[in-house]
Amino acid sequence: MWLSTTDIENVMEQYHAAHPTFKFIGVHPRDFTAMARSGGSCISGTDVCDPPLADLHKKKNIKHIGAVFNMDKHDQRGSHWVSCFISMDATKPMYGAYYYDSVARPPPPEIAAWMLKIQKIVDGFQKSDRPFELAYNRERRQFQNTECGMFSMVFLTVAMRNADTFTAICNAMGNDRDMNTLRQVMYR
Structure with a gap:
């Protein structure tokens, strides 16, 4: 069974609430930076399109x-879930923006550009000798058509540690x- 936007948000908001240094910024379409016709603003809101990373990191310890x-x-039905994890902690194993797709495709242009933007924002306030990494997985794990949402959430829940x-x-x-087995853990 495919997971809906609400299914994913409900689980990830629980992780957001339980982990004070983690912020889940939502479930979005790939064209999340597109401008809304009515007001010319980003359809997913400024917290996603122009995330206040310095403020979140310094003032809220995210x-x-x-x-x-x-x-x-x-404006489409939905086809495949992927996730992105951003770490602004240069002391941890992962420091960068990490894109995970269970069928191992590289990020589409919209998300790749957003990851570059994140890198520039973090480089602007986080002074580290370690470069802020941009990476995506290259090994396919999903071969059926129902578990992409689970792969996306499991990646985030493991990465947030x-x-x-x-x-x-x-x-x-x-x-x-x-x-499929982990559904029983996440949806109990």
């Missing part, structure tokens, strides 16, 4: 940010059967 994206545009490298997390992600 070190990690997560988002889930659908590969369809805002920031106890391992992106490569190690991607290598340990499991398969469709594992994700």
Whole structure:
């Protein structure tokens, strides 16, 4: 069974509430930076299009940010879920913007451009000798058509601990059967 936007938001908001250094910024279509016809503002809001990362990091002690994206545009039905994890903590194994797609496609242009924007914002306020990394997984884990939402959420929930490298997390992600079993954990 496919997960809806609401299904994903309900689970991720619980993780957001339980982890004070993690902020979940929502579930968005791939064209989330498109301008709304009525007012010319970003359809997903400024917290996503122009995230106040310096403010979140310095004033609210947010070190990690997560988002889930659908590969369809805002006026389409929805096709495939992916996620992005941002770590602003240079002392942890993951420091950068990490894109996870369970079928191992690179980020589409809209999300790739957003990741570059995030990198520039973080480089502007976070002084570190370590470069802010941009990465995406290259190994396919999903072979059925129902578990992309679970893969996206599981990636974020493991990444928010920031106890391992992106490569190690991607290598340990499991398969469709594992994700289906984890539904019982996330939706109990």
